Amino acid sequence: MVEVVHMIDSEVFLAFSTYATIVILKMMFMSLMTGYMRVSKQAFSNLEDTAMAKGEDKKKLVRIDPDVERVRRCHLNDLESIVPFVLIGLLYALTGPVLSTALLHFRVFVASRFIHTVAYTMALPQPTRGLAFGVGLLTTLSMAYRVLTTALFL
Amino acid sequence: MVEVVHMIDSEVFLAFSTYATIVILKMMFMSLMTGYMRVSKQAFSNLEDTAMAKGEDKKKLVRIDPDVERVRRCHLNDLESIVPFVLIGLLYALTGPVLSTALLHFRVFVASRFIHTVAYTMALPQPTRGLAFGVGLLTTLSMAYRVLTTALFL
């Protein structure tokens, strides 16, 4: 992490900012998708959310729907995968990696998560989703390895 | 992101640090609230957690309580909303926005999340909670837009 100060203005940091923002936006999109699914499947988690719904027995609309749960699991997997990528990626970007190597990490990770989302929400046959998850995990581990070998201070 | 190095010492970065810390503390408070609810409603998720509880049949205390679940959903929504705000907000603060604009984003977001928590835990009628969530989402999207238009490097 020598001359980190110069790095924060670098193309690596700009690339990190771009890909991190894109993949966080993808994660936030899952909130909207959950909301859309809840309305279209009429399956809510709170009684007060059913006020706009049709029908008389609103309590029956507070229920668990398998398609809503699928979107929620996908969202939770995003939290478990994308947040570590952004946090470790920020530190990685400050270690001054070569631009082409950094771009490779960022692009592979972001692509893997878009594939993961499609595979999960459309229930594609395995191992599509498993591979997408694994590739994203390996990308993050590779960045973590560089952070630890560059910045190690215990 | 020109002259980002000077920005990290700026009032915008101090303001970001302040509001980000406040809203993360609010999120962490949900852990304590969950713990309090679990004890007061005697509804635990692990058998070993019931050791201090009264009564003979401790297995019956490993159960799901609707009020505990409400607090947990509020906490999860915090994770899905506040973590993206802090991550995108950090990059946004480094793009050198005008102080008044940045303060507006930070204040609106933090206020929206406090309102969201009150609306969720007290089960206020919709669309209170939905609006609070939506305002927070739009604030984060607005910051993401600036990051992408300022730093775009694909």
Add this chain to the structure above:
Amino acid sequence: MVEVVHMIDSEVFLAFSTYATIVILKMMFMSLMTGYMRVSKQAFSNLEDTAMAKGEDKKKLVRIDPDVERVRRCHLNDLESIVPFVLIGLLYALTGPVLSTALLHFRVFVASRFIHTVAYTMALPQPTRGLAFGVGLLTTLSMAYRVLTTALFL
């Protein structure tokens, strides 16, 4: 946060990068542990995940297993605790704390989370897990206090 720019190259920032990466890796390990448990207990959350499993009635393998759920609760608690630590710790590292004080915070937090994971996954008697969680929470609160008293800009 005076002269923050010099701080980002400091030993405090290197130490933060090291401990943050270690504890994020620990959190990511929970994903692998969940996957391992799902296969070994034959309890999946999606029908497409059962393709590799033995037996004829695959629908019965889409089920909830208490040991899998335990690992998942531990993972979720990591998200709720470790992500705030890393976000607040980053801001804390930029306030220019004394190295020994910063190391104390980082080491205590990381140790508390490893103890928490062992206590949760092995279902150790309370208050082991509760204490580990509380110590980690207090460490993060202590860093948040320094960020707010150093950077306060409302």
